[in-house]
Amino acid sequence: MKEIRQYDVLILGGGLAGIYTALKLDSNLKIGIYVKDAINKGSSNLAQGGIAGEINSSKEKKDEHYEDTLKAGSYVNDKNAVRILVDEADDALKDLISLGVKFDVDKDGNLIKTLEGGHRSRRILHAGGDDTGNHIMSDLRNTLYQRTNIKVFENEMAIELLHQDGEVKGAIVINHQNEEIYILANKVVLATGGIGAIYQNTTNEKFNCGDGIAMAYRLGLKIKDMEFVQFHPTAFYDDKMGQKFLISEAVRGEGAYLKNIEGERFMEKYTPLKELAPRDIVSQSIYREMYDTFSDHVYLDITYKDSDFVKNRFPTIYKHCLDYGIDITKDLIPVVPVEHFLCGGIEVDLYGRTALKNLYAVGECAFTGVHGANRLASNSLLECVVFGKRVAEDINKTKDQCEKINIILPDMKLAKKKYNFKDIRQETRELMSRYVFIVRTKDGLEMAKKILTKHYKNLLKINVLSRYYYETLNMVTVALIVINQALERKESIGSHFRID
């Protein structure tokens, strides 16, 4: 007997994009949010630096944000999408405040704004000093729990989308006992986040396997700009692999220097913008410097700043480093570039609509075109809010059309096996980290492609009803899309750096 549930709107993902979209939907709509882990986990919670946007500012300041976004993205951004992003930022930020988000203010109650790489002026709001994502998410979750029309399901992972006659009709979800549940919905919103799990080291949660992108790909939807994987220049360096603690770009924004293992500043050799260049340039410069100094990390130095300022401005980073015996007011912070953000994703229009009727995508899994070849710092949370609102507006317009869903449910015929696919997952991460990292060559990309194609074909031969099977299939799927698109783009641009 199949378990069937039904909603007006099904949202897959509980990060900022998913939750904010839910909050902007009409309160008469019955909404289900499904997350594969706990609702308080996910990369939005880990965002430190802040959320960019000109609030109560002039048209000139918005134009500067527009220009900075295009420049960071090497001018291959979608200009209409960027215009929307910067022009609608003011409303978006004010709306977050009205929904209960408490950004940091000075003693007179004025919002404090910080600076990060690629921004020509201070336009980034933050909360809890360097704990912005966590604060935004917990404030919004408090608001969400008051909405009786929205229900959250944890540890339930969508494995395939249901569709019929050119329309999405819901999704198949598996619960933690590996039982399938059929979720019917008039509208489905993919807000499943990025692809950090396909790299050895990432600032993402380890469960970010590109699930939404892979499901959309299996339906034949267009996935774009996947070669533009952004590497954050400064994750905390330690000897463990996996999810890495971020040392926010705002630390450089507040004046920290990058130094090589000899203790020498080096950014000036690579760009006049020095530490405040866009991320692609800083990561590539660090990579070069590590290569030239035969080392696997560099340092950040903020020791020359007033120590009370540093402790108050970066309480999370201060505490994390202290746990590792590093007092950032006195010691250098060891850092290394790691996977951070996917600029590409599922192609959507300016209202988050995919090419499949009633299917939307928003946040990191979506390709709106705002980021171009490299995202400007702190534009990602802004994208979630600006485009989440647009998705909700589009759905709200058609809410009267929500109707009983007729669909012949597929018979999944999946075996319940205990395979764990550990080796494939590990090899995927190793290949991506070696050949599809900051520096890429045709030979390396082809080598990774050959091995992963073999794994992909083997995975498709079996059908296993387990989270691990689908996560592995999704990881290999998105890794191959990144590789294929990296092979197609022969020139270096933004975060895609070909040395052949």
Ligand code: SIN
């Ligand atoms: C950071 O704080 O450096 C991350 C912010 C972002 O990814 O935009």
